[in-house]
Amino acid sequence: MTLAYRLSPLSKGSPHRRLLVQLDCPVQESLISLITRASAANAFDRQSQFLDLTGVETRRPEFVAFTRTDAVAPIAELLFGSKKIVQERLHPRVDHRGLEGVVDWFGTPLPRRFIEAERRRVSPSSLRKSAYCRSGWMIRPLTFCPYSFERLVDRCPYCSRDLGWRRTRGITLCEGCGKSLRRAPTSKIPFELRADAGAAARVIDCRPEVRVSAVNALPPPFNYWEAGDVFVAICELGMVESRLALPYRSPALRAFSNGDFAGFDVEELVAGYRIVRNWPTSFEALVRRAVAMHEHETQSLRSMLGALGKFLVPSASPTAITQLVREEMPAVAQSLKLPIKSARSAFMEGGRENGLITIAEIASQFQVDIKRLNQVGGSLHSLVTSSQCPRGVRLFDAAKVQAAFETRANAISTRKVCSRLGVLPFMLPALEEADILVEVGNHDARVLSAPDQIYQLEPIERLTARLFAPTVAAQSMPP
Numbered sequence: 001m002t003l004a005y006r007l008s009p010l011s012k013g014s015p016h017r018r019l020l021v022q023l024d025c026p027v028q029e030s031l032i033s034l035i036t037r038a039s040a041a042n043a044f045d046r047q048s049q050f051l052d053l054t055g056v057e058t059r060r061p062e063f064v065a066f067t068r069t070d071a072v073a074p075i076a077e078l079l080f081g082s083k084k085i086v087q088e089r090l091h092p093r094v095d096h097r098g099l100e101g102v103v104d105w106f107g108t109p110l111p112r113r114f115i116e117a118e119r120r121r122v123s124p125s126s127l128r129k130s131a132y133c134r135s136g137w138m139i140r141p142l143t144f145c146p147y148s149f150e151r152l153v154d155r156c157p158y159c160s161r162d163l164g165w166r167r168t169r170g171i172t173l174c175e176g177c178g179k180s181l182r183r184a185p186t187s188k189i190p191f192e193l194r195a196d197a198g199a200a201a202r203v204i205d206c207r208p209e210v211r212v213s214a215v216n217a218l219p220p221p222f223n224y225w226e227a228g229d230v231f232v233a234i235c236e237l238g239m240v241e242s243r244l245a246l247p248y249r250s251p252a253l254r255a256f257s258n259g260d261f262a263g264f265d266v267e268e269l270v271a272g273y274r275i276v277r278n279w280p281t282s283f284e285a286l287v288r289r290a291v292a293m294h295e296h297e298t299q300s301l302r303s304m305l306g307a308l309g310k311f312l313v314p315s316a317s318p319t320a321i322t323q324l325v326r327e328e329m330p331a332v333a334q335s336l337k338l339p340i341k342s343a344r345s346a347f348m349e350g351g352r353e354n355g356l357i358t359i360a361e362i363a364s365q366f367q368v369d370i371k372r373l374n375q376v377g378g379s380l381h382s383l384v385t386s387s388q389c390p391r392g393v394r395l396f397d398a399a400k401v402q403a404a405f406e407t408r409a410n411a412i413s414t415r416k417v418c419s420r421l422g423v424l425p426f427m428l429p430a431l432e433e434a435d436i437l438v439e440v441g442n443h444d445a446r447v448l449s450a451p452d453q454i455y456q457l458e459p460i461e462r463l464t465a466r467l468f469a470p471t472v473a474a475q476s477m478p479p
């Protein structure tokens with residue numbers, strides 16, 4: 001810290017405004033920390049009074065980095081006379097993929113809701129090492145200091161008041177009771193999570209070169225994404241992974257999307273980081289686990305995926321991770337042989353995968369009425385996508401379609417059972433009880449045969465053989 005010299009009195013527009021106590025600015029320090037330290041060092045009671053000198057009038061100094069992006073020059077003059085130091089610590093809105101509420105986080109786009117402005121969050125041991133607030137402490141999904149691995153403290157342990165940015169008793173002190181936060185009780189995150197938690201935090205570090213090396217260590221497509229997009233993906237996937245059992249419409253998931261990180265901790269962060277690092281095999285495993293949890297509930301793709309289905313909701317914000325999940329889903333669904341009726345939005349436009357077949361091809365290959373197929377197509381389990389290409393052509397899993405038609409060819413309908421066995425329809429329940437009438441298991445074959453019901457042919461044939469075989473006695477009787 002460089003102590004320059006102080007002159008008084010200081011008044012608004014004073015020609016002496018540069019003759020304040022000047023401070024070094026560590027590269028990781030946030031703007032509000034710098035303003036707070038400078039303000040305290042110059043014996044101002046409040047940051048807003050200090051900022052008043054610049055003509056930047058505000059009652060919410062904690063939001064200056066977001067709202068007063070026009071005031072670089074006066075703030076720079078007040079603090080250092082270097083515009084660059086202020087400029088790179090501002091978070092103006094940026095246009096990124098047309099998304100709402102994205103700001104510039106030290107050169108990478110990040111949703112504003114990921115950044116905590118109001119609460120002062122500190123790591124006591126980092127404050128002991130060097131008394132300033134690190135920008136990384138503002139990242140809301142990081143509940144710990146990426147440098148000390150201590151859990152961040154945002155409430156005074158002595159007076160229980162929230163820590164904020166309105167008064168300037170000193171950057172290491174509680175502004176309510178004035179006690180030092182350097183020895184505030186806290187704990188470190190579990191040792192086994194630190195390597196991955198630290199790696200996840202480096203993805204959103206305020207130093208671009210740290211971000212670049214963190215992102216380069218990840219597999220494609222993440223290694224050519226914006227670091228901010230990668231960090232959003234880590235958080236979103238971590239949340240989904242830990243809440244996989246929830247339905248995709250769950251209020252907890254919606255709250256998270258709206259910036260409520262209450263249930264998000266280092267375990268979620270690490271889970272998300274591990275999915276990203278092990279992409280794409282981790283994604284297939286995630287889908288498999290989701291389906292295992294929800295398969296019994298429904299046959300709709302979104303619901304079958306539990307929390308993961310939130311990415312397939314048409315109104316979902318088109319973030320990079322949402323689009324990636326939508327792109328990857330058809331191939332994963334194919335490889336897992338999921339019985340899927342897809343949501344229209346579930347898939348991106350793309351080329352046809354091998355092993356897919358259209359309604360028209362089914363009609364000609366299996367010689368069925370295309371009108372009839374169009375009627376039932378939506379309820380077939382072999383339907384993979386309804387909008388794989390721009391015209392909205394429906395595509396089916398060719399192997400499953402084949403199996404359905406083979407099953408149907410080897411089954412027997414109610415009507416034929418009656419005529420073959422010479423029984424009347426009211427007798428059928430008795431045959432069912434005797435396990436002679438067994439409905440076929442293939443869902444698609446049943447749909448294709450509806451409204452006729454179809455049954456397995458084999459038990460019927462066995463019975464027919466026994467009923468109508470010439471008896472031994474008849475055969476052995478002499479002519």
Ligand SMILES: [Zn+2]
Pocket residue numbers: 156157158159160161174175176177178179
């Ligand atoms: Zn206090």
